[in-house]
Amino acid sequence: MGEYCLHHSQEVAEVAERTGTGDPLQSIALLWGTNPRTGRSPLTLDAIVEAAINVAAEIGIDKLSMRKIADRVGVGVMSLYQRVPGKGELIDLMVDHVNGCAYDTDEPPDAASGWRSAMEEIAARNWQLFLQHPWVLGIDTSRPPLGPGTTAKYDLELTPLIGIGLSDVETDQVLALILEHVKAAARVSLGVAETAEATGNDDHDWWATAGPLLAALIDEKQFPNASRIGAASGAQYDSAVDGELQFQFGLRMILDGVEQLIASK
Known part of the structure; x- marks a missing residue:
């Protein structure tokens, strides 16, 4: 599932962000890779999501910003916006990725015992x-x-x-x-x-x-x-x-x- 299934300790914030706040058409396109945004930078969408998850793990979701993510990957903040239109869509990507890491395989939990x-x-x-x-x-x-x-x-x-x-x-x-x-x-x-x-x-x-x-x-x-x-x-x-x-x-x-x-x- 990728290296950014790893975790770090961080504070549990009160509700600071919400999924579904970005443009749903752009968010769904990014999530499913149907219309990937491209830019001059070689920075990949996976790298941005990985950086966002790591930054959120270290400082909390309430302190997460596009600038801090850009600093983590060593690019200008505008390079991020070439890949992700905004923080709302990025939050969707982060949560969806973590959900995808919840199980090691695609097999459902063993229901043999009921x-x-x-x-x-x-x-x-x-x-x-x-x-x-x-x-x-x-x-x-x-x-x-x-x-x-x-x-x-x-x-x-x-x-x-x-x-x-x-x-x-x-x-x-x-x-x-x-x-x-x-x-x-x-x-x-x-x-x-x-x-x-x-x-x-x-x-x-x-x-x-x-x-x-x-x-x-x-x-x-x-x-x-x-x-x-x-x-x-x-x-x-x-x-x-x-x-x-x-x-x-x-x-x-x-x-x-x-x-x-x-x-x-």
């Missing part, structure tokens, strides 16, 4: 995608990049849900629900890591100080639910939150619900 185990594998792959490319969490993809990487990923991830009793719309909704859950849990997990880096102490150290103090201040009679459940959760997490546990628990609840939906038909 659709549920296959969807667990798909969820795990997407969990790893966000951990490897946290800058993607700073991009709203409600208008997905309509390129070959995103299309192949979507088609592959739908495969285990075909023929299990869901309608086409239900199939799409189940996959979307799983992927959005993974995205939310990944944001929690990576947010914890960012806070630890910013403060110089991890959540376990913070909770070791804050937990007992909070327990002493909260009146069990005034806040019976918060005191009991908060204490139990804090003891389990050794922190206030646990993104990975949230990921696993929520996924199990979603898949349980899908099983009930299928059984009800």
Whole structure:
């Protein structure tokens, strides 16, 4: 899939960019290579996308600019615009490429043990995608990049849900629900890591100080639910939150619900 499937750590930004903001005709032409833009520079579109992904990984999607990408590849910013009309189209290319790198092969996850185990594998792959490319969490993809990487990923991830009793719309909704859950849990997990880096102490150290103090201040009679459940959760997490546990628990609840939906038909 190319060298720029590699990753670097970087901050998880709030939504700073959106796919689908560029000219859709130009974006689709670039994604599918139907009308490639050419210029005097030997710089390739792949090299630009690679540089953009590396810069976003290092400084965050919110700080990404065409000038910084141009500096990375050693050309003037106008040379970039000869290949890519704008940042909106480039964001589409970046996300589509990462989506295309999500799976090592074009084979769907093994559904031999049933659709549920296959969807667990798909969820795990997407969990790893966000951990490897946290800058993607700073991009709203409600208008997905309509390129070959995103299309192949979507088609592959739908495969285990075909023929299990869901309608086409239900199939799409189940996959979307799983992927959005993974995205939310990944944001929690990576947010914890960012806070630890910013403060110089991890959540376990913070909770070791804050937990007992909070327990002493909260009146069990005034806040019976918060005191009991908060204490139990804090003891389990050794922190206030646990993104990975949230990921696993929520996924199990979603898949349980899908099983009930299928059984009800």
